[in-house]
Amino acid sequence: MSTPLRAGIIGAGYIATWHADAIKQTHGVELAAVCDLSESAARDLAEPRGAEVFTDVDALLSSGKVDAVHILTPPNLHADLAEKALRAGIAVLVEKPVAVSADEMRAMAKASDESGSLLAVGHNFLSLPGYERLKTLRKAGKIGRISGAEFNWCFPLAPLRSGPFGLWLLREPKNLLLELAPHLFAFAVDLFGEIDVQDVQLSHPTQMPGGATRHQSWRILARAGHVDITFNLSTVETLDDRSLTLRGSNGLAHYDYAADALVVRSENASDLIVNPLVNQLTQSFGHLREGLVNATRQTLSLNRKSAYGLSFLGITAAFYDALAKETEIDPRYNAASGIKVMDGMQQVIDRLPEHGVETHRHPKQTRTPKPDVMVIGGTGFIGAHLTRTLVSKGNDVRVISRGTRGPFPDLPDQVEVVGVDLKDKAALVRAMQGIKVVYNLAKSMDTTWELCLQNDVGVAVTIAEAALEADVERLVYTGTIASYDMSDENVTIRESAGFGDDMSDRNLYARSKAECERQLMDMHRSRGLPLTIARPGIVIGAGGPLQHWGIGRWHGAGAVRLWSAGRNKLPFVLIEDVSEGLVRMGNAPDAIGQSFNLVGDIQFTAREYFDAIYDALGARVKVKGGNPTIFWGVDAIKYVLKKHALRRHGVLRPSLMDWKSRAHFSPFDNAQSKAMLDWTPETDRDVFIRKGIVEANLLGY
Numbered sequence: 001m002s003t004p005l006r007a008g009i010i011g012a013g014y015i016a017t018w019h020a021d022a023i024k025q026t027h028g029v030e031l032a033a034v035c036d037l038s039e040s041a042a043r044d045l046a047e048p049r050g051a052e053v054f055t056d057v058d059a060l061l062s063s064g065k066v067d068a069v070h071i072l073t074p075p076n077l078h079a080d081l082a083e084k085a086l087r088a089g090i091a092v093l094v095e096k097p098v099a100v101s102a103d104e105m106r107a108m109a110k111a112s113d114e115s116g117s118l119l120a121v122g123h124n125f126l127s128l129p130g131y132e133r134l135k136t137l138r139k140a141g142k143i144g145r146i147s148g149a150e151f152n153w154c155f156p157l158a159p160l161r162s163g164p165f166g167l168w169l170l171r172e173p174k175n176l177l178l179e180l181a182p183h184l185f186a187f188a189v190d191l192f193g194e195i196d197v198q199d200v201q202l203s204h205p206t207q208m209p210g211g212a213t214r215h216q217s218w219r220i221l222a223r224a225g226h227v228d229i230t231f232n233l234s235t236v237e238t239l240d241d242r243s244l245t246l247r248g249s250n251g252l253a254h255y256d257y258a259a260d261a262l263v264v265r266s267e268n269a270s271d272l273i274v275n276p277l278v279n280q281l282t283q284s285f286g287h288l289r290e291g292l293v294n295a296t297r298q299t300l301s302l303n304r305k306s307a308y309g310l311s312f313l314g315i316t317a318a319f320y321d322a323l324a325k326e327t328e329i330d331p332r333y334n335a336a337s338g339i340k341v342m343d344g345m346q347q348v349i350d351r352l353p354e355h356g357v358e359t360h361r362h363p364k365q366t367r368t369p370k371p372d373v374m375v376i377g378g379t380g381f382i383g384a385h386l387t388r389t390l391v392s393k394g395n396d397v398r399v400i401s402r403g404t405r406g407p408f409p410d411l412p413d414q415v416e417v418v419g420v421d422l423k424d425k426a427a428l429v430r431a432m433q434g435i436k437v438v439y440n441l442a443k444s445m446d447t448t449w450e451l452c453l454q455n456d457v458g459v460a461v462t463i464a465e466a467a468l469e470a471d472v473e474r475l476v477y478t479g480t481i482a483s484y485d486m487s488d489e490n491v492t493i494r495e496s497a498g499f500g501d502d503m504s505d506r507n508l509y510a511r512s513k514a515e516c517e518r519q520l521m522d523m524h525r526s527r528g529l530p531l532t533i534a535r536p537g538i539v540i541g542a543g544g545p546l547q548h549w550g551i552g553r554w555h556g557a558g559a560v561r562l563w564s565a566g567r568n569k570l571p572f573v574l575i576e577d578v579s580e581g582l583v584r585m586g587n588a589p590d591a592i593g594q595s596f597n598l599v600g601d602i603q604f605t606a607r608e609y610f611d612a613i614y615d616a617l618g619a620r621v622k623v624k625g626g627n628p629t630i631f632w633g634v635d636a637i638k639y640v641l642k643k644h645a646l647r648r649h650g651v652l653r654p655s656l657m658d659w660k661s662r663a664h665f666s667p668f669d670n671a672q673s674k675a676m677l678d679w680t681p682e683t684d685r686d687v688f689i690r691k692g693i694v695e696a697n698l699l700g701y
Helices: 014-024 039-049 056-064 077-087 103-116 128-141 171-180 183-194 273-301 307-327 336-353 381-392 425-431 451-468 508-527 575-585 606-617 630-643 656-661 671-675 687-696
Strands: 004-012 029-035 052-053 070-072 091-095 119-122 147-154 197-207 213-224 228-235 241-248 254-255 262-266 373-376 399-401 414-418 437-440 475-477 529-536 539-540 552-554 557-561 572-574 594-597 622-624
Touching: 004 014, 004 056, 004 307, 014 029, 014 039, 014 070, 014 307, 029 056, 029 091, 029 262, 029 572, 039 052, 052 056, 056 077, 070 077, 070 307, 070 451, 077 091, 077 103, 077 171, 091 307, 119 336, 128 183, 128 241, 128 254, 147 183, 147 399, 147 451, 171 183, 171 213, 171 228, 171 336, 171 539, 183 213, 183 228, 183 241, 183 336, 183 508, 183 630, 197 336, 213 336, 273 630, 381 399, 381 575, 399 425, 414 622, 425 451, 437 451, 437 575, 451 475, 451 508, 475 575, 529 575, 539 575, 539 630, 557 606, 575 594, 575 671, 594 671, 606 622, 606 687, 630 656
Parallel strands: 004 029, 004 070, 029 052, 070 091, 091 119, 147 228, 373 399, 373 437, 399 414, 437 475, 475 529, 529 594, 539 572, 557 622
Antiparallel strands: 147 241, 197 213, 213 228, 241 254, 254 262, 552 557
């Protein structure tokens, strides 16, 4: 039996899970190591897969533990890391965007040539089965001579409106192009060769916190030989259209690469009267075939072969096949292809004002902030709004984030952003020096209870331990109303209602947040932790998402399946009111040891909410009522398959009560928040609609 190739992952963020799963499913390869500056992030990815943990790239590359690495860090680090690994004799697969400039891409290719180490570019959608069939049809002449092609990435990008705003893709105007366009340019290069950009048009500008502008729609006109090409990028709330269309002399091919669905339209020789019917039936059969193929594939693989998952499987297999056989990699993924893709995008960047560099002039710092308040999780929707509210009331704020960037460039005198590992108590204690009030809005979305205990509960306790050691005057922890039993419409929820002694039949988020509260309250009673707990309702307002999962299960921006029939009142609350309530919790003397449900006075049913969106914005979201009992039954089937067929560890099955609670059947009473905090949420329905819907910029434009 041959020795498996040893893979390493550098960068343990979201995309790393997809790469790790693809490595696991690739014959002759094993995940041997994970490297990340955050030891906890690396450990969370590595330990369940039996891989070794590294926090230093040089240590990983010199360890002799890996034959290849997948570089999945922020893109500005790709080139240096790739060159270092290649020159160390290690094969490299780089996630897109492979580089941030054409010069960087050429430098990486040069390092590959000089070292003899394999370099692969992460243009994963080129490996999908439907795309292979498209190329076969084109080669067979079924589309004819192609005159025009259109490549679309039209998909909402929530961070543009609701954060987190410290992400790399939001730091410079060109980063949106670099993040989203590589797939489109990779398709075009693979089909037609080198791209000559003719024009770039930007529209739908949106203003980020601090005043910087980002354009949400890009239209790029280009040519490749005799083919006219249009690239469309759109991140507003729109129907998902990630597709390419080829227009030929005797056929039109439309390929939805997000769903791996290919439909070809062509003329037929039927009678003039029958011709339109045959035309439409042919397309209908094409759609039916693609739907059945994808449904069968997903069913037989138990949801492991989505189009996105297949794309990673394809490129990973090609990479390790070339490495094992010591042959040239498929041209779709080689360095030469990467250079052509980057050359095309570089032409676009060169046409942008100041070549895509941030031109908004933020105020210069005139003094060093002297924070007396700390916000952990201050770059998200609620945290960013809370930070600005605190500043408006005269506070300087220290924001704790994974990085050192945040959405406050316009507040250099009042806000400082500090990168701290939330599992490092000593670092947290140092960061809390001089701080009177700490707001903990951090949350971790994990897939097993063991990870919840580490990354959510463990972090909450570590922050509390640090607050005690730093002698902080108040710790405000943000829990969730989701932890309540909200299944009975005849039971009104007040803060005196408990969560139940056994939460094992609840979804992980509700259970984890409840356990955080329980342990923190134990610390309050036994050790004097100055704790106050906030439980916001369904928060809406400026920067908030259209696709709020507290309302239902979303299918793109245009359709939602409600958790219930949609006729019970939901606990909506404006973001302004939540921020004001949190500020008051940090100051009210009697709030220590108390919890507060921050639920507003204006309550809509889900259907009334979407009617209000239609009346205000003219967008009719397709709403379908749901049945919690049916959701629970379907989930039971999935539970059996995951546990016994896929043999997944730690699979949970939420109870029927849990599914009913997601519908928020129980009404809420906010009397305690009003009485103890002197809190006055919005009572005017028209103002509520204006702030929560019109000014919320739900559609992005």
